């Protein structure tokens with residue numbers, strides 16, 4: 001009997017390049033001797049609902065999703081609600097594809113499909129923030145709303161430049177949040193313009209932002225919190241440090257976290273894997289060690 005593969009793709013992700021390669025990808029999965037069930041998503045939460053519906057009805061060994069980090073987040077959120085968790089394959093066809101850089105996947109979709117058929121299955125950490133899952137990043141502050149407020153039509157036409165332009169619009173309005181951060185026995189009180197808890201070598205399309213040694217299965221996230229700079233020169237220095245992955249800066253707190261809580265006097269909007277993740281004044285984040293299994297390329 002053939003093993004079952006559920007293939008979910010977002011036809012609108014990135015520049016819709018999945019449409020060009022659909023037939024080659026399905027042929028590749030067929031050669032892997034799978035019986036394939038295919039769904040195209042129609043909008044928000046669709047990928048999550050498809051995963052839950054299909055996997056409650058039938059046994060699937062492999063769930064492959066194609067889209068951006070938002071689609072992957074929805075698929076993982078669905079799988080986390082199920083007792084029996086299938087292996088996940090990711091075909092990155094989104095705009096920035098941050099998480100894909102951790103999986104050593106080729107840029108070409110048919111080649112990435114081959115990796116899914118022959119790659120290495122490994123257990124990967126994910127995060128949970130106030131009951132919502134994230135694959136590689138939970139963030140607040142400067143630029144983070146650009147990740148979910150950039151209109152899809154601009155992403156389809158301009159690609160990653162759409163995010164950069166949307167981010168530039170926000171430069172004149174930096175807002176600081178006064179927060180108390182608790183992590184193990186450490187308590188920090190300060191004004192922050194940006195913060196993220198991440199498990200990725202690339203965030204917002206910028207590589208090295210969380211340092212050079214990011215491990216996906218060590219039970220730890222990198223926590224990075226940027227203090228409010230006092231003037232434009234300091235601000236520019238902080239941005240340069242972040243882009244170069246130089247976390248040894250007077251304005252940046254950076255440390256490894258398994259669990260962390262943040263308390264703010266006001267509601268703070270969060271972005272989870274580049275999508276809107278809700279507003280909170282109290283946040284609890286935990287690393288769920290090796291909670292999913294996903295396929296990655298081998299060197």
Ligand SMILES: Nc1ncnc2c1ncn2[C@@H]1O[C@H](COP(=O)(O)OP(=O)(O)OP(=O)(O)O)[C@@H](O)[C@H]1O
Pocket residue numbers: 010011012013014041042043044045046066067068069070071072074093094095096097098152155274275
């Ligand atoms: N058919 C569809 N039309 C419009 N939006 C969709 C459709 N299917 C899914 N979506 C929504 O599109 C959003 C973004 O998708 P996704 O992350 O896959 O692509 P992207 O935003 O282009 O890529 P990236 O996250 O890398 O920037 C998700 O919130 C998803 O729910």
